[in-house]
Structures are given as C-alpha cells and as structure tokens.
Amino acid sequence: MINQELRDKGSRAKEASRILASLSTDKKNNILAAMAAALEEAELQILIENALDMTQAKENGMSKALLDRLHLTPARIKDMADGLRALVSLPDPIGGVESMWKGAQDIEIGRMRVPLGVIGIIYEARPNVTADAAGLCLKTGNAVILRGGSDALNSNRIITEVLAQAAEAAGAPAGSIQSIENPDRDIVAQLMKLNQYLDVLIPRGGAGLIQSVVLNATVPVIETGIGNCHIYVDSYADLKKAEEIIVNAKCQRPGVCNAAENLLVHEKVAAEFLPKVCKRLRQAGVEIRGDQRTRDLVPDINEASEEDYGKEFLDLILAVKVVDNLEQAMAHIQKYGTGHSEAIVTEHYGHARTFLQGVDAAAVYANASTRFTDGFQFGFGAEIGISTQKLHTRGPMGLKELTTIKYIIYGDGQIRK
C-alpha cells in the first residue's frame, strides 16, 4: 500500500506537470524571480527553522563538516535567491524542435524538447539543494518532489513552503514544488517505487545514499556523483603543468566528486617528479599513500592498500602509483575508476589521443584539472548533479539534461503501407 501522503503529492505533482509543460518562458521566469524574492523576504523565518535543525544536529553529534553544510546564514540565503535569479537569464530548452526531417511518405518528423514530467530528488542535509533543485525543475517545466535529509527537516519544510507559495502566487500550478518531511524511512522506500507518478529519481549525496537509491528504486534513476578520479602523469608530461594540475585537483576542494584521489606516474619521470610534488602536497596537508616504487622515492609515506586505490577519499589523502607505461595507467583507471573524471598530463600527441579516446568516463581530460567537471565550468549555467551512469546523459547535468524529447509528426492523411 502506498502511503496516502505520497499518493496525494504524487498525484498533485502529475497534474501540475501537465500545466507546467506548457507554461511560457516569460511566465516561468517571473515565477523564478518571485521565488527568489520570497526567499529573501522569509530570511528570518528560515534562519529560525534552520537554528532548530542545527541545535538538534549538534545534539545528535553531527560532524563539523556536515554542520557547516546544514548551516544557513543571511549570505547563504541570498546565494540561494541569486541562484534562482541566475536561472532566469538562461535559455529555456522546452518546446524547441531540434531537428525536423522527412520520414516515410514525406511525413514531417520533428524532435521537440519537453520536460521529463515529475522529478523526485533525494538528498542529504543540505538545505540549499532544496532551492536549487526547485528552481532547476521549474525552469525546465518539471514538477518536483523533494526529500531532504532528516537532519534538515525544518529548514527544508520552510524553504519548500516559501518557494511553493511564491511560485503558486506567481502563476505556477499547485503541486509544482512539494517536499516530504515525514521522518518515516519507509516513505523513502515507497518514493523510490512511485512509478505511477514519478518519471525520474535523482539522488544527490554520498555513495551510501546513491547506492541505496540505485538498488531499491523501480523509478528510472540518474546515478550521480561518485568520483574516484585519476591524474596520470605521462613520460612526455610537462612536469610543471602536472604539478599544478595534481595540486589543484587534490587540494582546491578535496570533499567534492571531481577532486583527484589517485596519482599515476610514468616510471621514467617518477624520480624527478614524485619527490618534489609529494613534498608540496604534504605541505598542503595531503597524506600520501604509495606503492613500493613511490615509497622508494618518497620517504616516510604509508603503503597504499588495494582498497585505497578503489576509494573516493573525499579528503586530503592521495593514493600514488608508479606505472610502466600509458597502457598500464589506462588499465589501472579502468579497474579502479568510477567513470567520473580522468586526466592525462602529456605533451605527446598520440598519447593524449589514445587516452581521450580510450578511457571510459564521463569526462576525460588532456592537460587540465579534473575539477572542471562542473555544469558552470562547462558553460551550462546550471547544474543539478554529475551523472556517472550511461543512460540518458553523462557528466554535468544542466537544464537540457532535465528534459526529454517527443516526436511531433505532421501528415496529410498518410497511412502505413
């Protein structure tokens, strides 16, 4: 039996999605602007509700890093509002016909971009995701059902209320933006199987959350975000570039999915490169774990275990390995990588080509930091997450990735022969 709240919300979302699908771009932009203004107006209420969550989370012993993600400030609320306003200026993908051609008997066939319908977002205790996801879904004509982490319950409830009321007052159908705060965990299990109402489910969060959704959902899922990313420094690398790239990819923001977790170095340049770069990384607070050849070159580092090579540390830890050649580097990446972002540093034309073509990942780089795997860095102007599955889309997902297509066919009475 489906929980009554879920059924009601699902049904309202489905109804709303039909109206949302044909809202004009101007109307959607007005709604986004109204949502942004409403968030700022409700600043005090939001801060109060967030304070309740923070108090509870501290009592529950939440880690400092997670508390920081949960915490809202006036500046962060303004960031959320600005994020909504930024969507206004982005092109509306809906309704565009990407190509049109003649099929059998000269029927005219067009590929029209349309919303996915109803999107479910399951995420952790990050209240900013609430506004972010609501805005992206609204802009793309999708209804959204949000399920945030239980530690952010009060924050999410107030943000959803504020956004939904503002959206409705500005002309969005009721049910466009909804959230589920019922703390019962069984409701999440049911949400994952709500095929009758949900078109897609997007989990945003850590590996545990994502795996749970992938394994339990019957609704189509876009798997996001697990990144065990490698930087391979080739024998033909410009070692200065290589050093900057690994330091950036490891240290600039170690807790995110496009940060590097592994460094592979060609044996010919290892002796020159590794002692220097490891010194710099360690000065930046990075713990190095290396294979035997790395440990022969760099003193006082721990041995990298098999497990270390397969791990997304999301921390200032780097696994290092010396490889015989490009092929061995690529085989290592194939074995341990998660298909997120992989980079080669080389000045060799053929090696760059081999790597770019042969490595199977969402984003494959020659001579740039893996940290660029991001909707904004790619120029999409928005990002709902980074897909690491192959169905639907791969890599950073912007507005277009929250849409699908339908074929529209113009005939003059044609029948099939």
Added chain:
Amino acid sequence: MINQELRDKGSRAKEASRILASLSTDKKNNILAAMAAALEEAELQILIENALDMTQAKENGMSKALLDRLHLTPARIKDMADGLRALVSLPDPIGGVESMWKGAQDIEIGRMRVPLGVIGIIYEARPNVTADAAGLCLKTGNAVILRGGSDALNSNRIITEVLAQAAEAAGAPAGSIQSIENPDRDIVAQLMKLNQYLDVLIPRGGAGLIQSVVLNATVPVIETGIGNCHIYVDSYADLKKAEEIIVNAKCQRPGVCNAAENLLVHEKVAAEFLPKVCKRLRQAGVEIRGDQRTRDLVPDINEASEEDYGKEFLDLILAVKVVDNLEQAMAHIQKYGTGHSEAIVTEHYGHARTFLQGVDAAAVYANASTRFTDGFQFGFGAEIGISTQKLHTRGPMGLKELTTIKYIIYGDGQIRK
C-alpha cells in the same frame, strides 16, 4: 550470490566492450557481413534446432500466433542475414564529436558519442530478435548478453553460437555476443541486478515481461513498447482521411504496439462518421466496443468498459468514445494512454497545434496513422524497440539510441580557480 555463468559472461562482456568501443567502422562492418554469411551457411543447423523448439512448443500448447513467431524458415533466416547486411550501410555513430565549445578558461570541451558498454536484452520466443539485437549492438560497439524466451532455447543457442563464432573469426573480441540459455528463472532475476557488468537492460516483449523487468531490475532499463494508442477525430477533420487513418491504424497489423486501440470522435461529426467507419471496420473483422453515445449511432455493439479504454488489445478490437471537444479528448488520452503514439485528425490549424504541443507521448501525430512510429518509417534505418519511458530517449530507438556520450576536454595546463 551471483550465478557463476552470469558472472563469467558478464565479465567477458565487459572486457569485450572495451575493445569493441574502439573498433574501426570498417572492421565492424566486416564483422556484420561475416555474421550474415554465417547465418545463411548454418541454415540447416538452425532449422533443425528450431524444429526441436517448435515440437516442444506445440506439445506445451503454444498458441498459433506465438508458434508463428517462433517458427524459422529459409526465407526468415535470409531476412535475418539481410537485416545484418542492412546495418553495414548505416552510418556509424561512434566516435563522432557532436559539438565542441570553449568552457571556463578556454578549455575545449567536446561531446563524443560512445557505446553504452554492455547491453542486456530480455525477450520472448522470437529467434529473429537474437540476430537483430546482436547486429545492432555490434554496429554500435556494444557487447550484448541475450536472454530469449525459454521456448526458443535451442534456436537462440544455435543462432548465438553461429553469430559469435563468425564475429570472433572476423575480428570481434570474444564475449561480444553471448546468450544465456540456462532455463532457471532465477538467473533472469540475477541478470536484472547485474549492475557490476551491465550498463543497460532492454526488455522486448509483452506487457508482463516489461513490467517484470521494470519492477525488478536495478540495472538501468529502457522500457519499451506498451502502446494504448488513440486516434482523435476532430470536429474539423477531413472525414475521408480520418476513415483511412483509423482503418490503417487498427487493421494493418493489429498485434503491434503502434496499432490504434481507441477511437475518439467529436460529437459534431459522430453521427456522420461513426456508422460508416464502424461498418467498414466490422467488415474488416474488428469488434467495436463503444460508449452510450456510440451505441446510439451504431447498432449491435457491446458497451466499452472502463477497463477497455485502458487496454492494449493487440487484437482486432477497438474501443470507441464520443467526446464533447478537443480538451475532453486530450484529457481522455492523458488518463488512459501509455505515452506511446497519439493522433489527431483535423484540418484546424489551432487544434492541430494544441494537440501536438499538449499531448504527452513519444510520438504525437496530426493527420497520419500511428503505425508510422517505427525506426524504419522514421528513417533511422534500424530499430531496437520503442521507448515509452522518458529517460534517455523516447519513441523508436535506432543506432544512436544505443549509444551515450562522454566529454573530452583539451587543455593546456588549466587549473580551477
């Protein structure tokens, strides 16, 4: 515990997929030609194995329609071979870079089309699907694991063996084409959860099979084929066109998913249109089931139940309903349709536009038969099925729909600021 056979085949397929991904177009075309030739050479063996399946199926009381689908003849084997040869002349989607642009700091970003990886196909007792799916996957650089209906076990085994051996002899990696004949049903359940090796699962068959895969798979699924298709005859319809379209959509091939199951008629034209068209449909052997207003106009027809409107008959049965207006027709379609193919017959510009934009289905027609929803009729040159889900793709799936993308990024040492 994963069954050992599945694990072995999955692992071989994964290995094969890496090599397949970078096979040249010429090489893949040579392999397809070799597969076609091998099928024809093995005609006698295939007919013998198929005869075993036919005997068994008859003993099991298989219906005539299903027996016909199971039955292979020299002509049908030649059709399978010709189908493989037809793939040779189609453009290879793999490796093309669809667009390239500058991202942050002028990194160059390209969208490269790449194979999905390993595709699982679960289908019924139609041995021709074996050759068809193997060919489509090979052309797109995907490894395939086939699981056909247990009634076609011997046919599928021999066809897979012949194709796999020919492919391997012509240069395909071992493991490119594999099938699972183990009759244990539990193995299908395991196949659906083989996320470690499978990138996508495509069920091809009836509603029961597809629902079972959607509900049980943890591997991403492309849902195909359930079509409860409507023809709406508007008050502004050219009634001659309308008659031809509904007769074609219902009768030309009633057992397929793009055949019409429902006729909706505007009340203004019902009295003129329905008696005539129903007479013609009944002469063609169609059983009409109508609402009260239809029954007032057409004598001696049964009442359409609520259930009838929601049903994919796949047979010479048509549910008919008189509606007040376009809006009511669209609401009916939204309620009962499966998002496959929907058509309006009208000469009214605005009504055609409203219908094409407002109806949420894979293919929406103005003035043409729903029977055109087909990869070949659309000009794709091939078809693996018709997607009725919104994720990844919708409608007829050709070669491109068996691929995904990856981003390739050319840098000169850029790091994220």
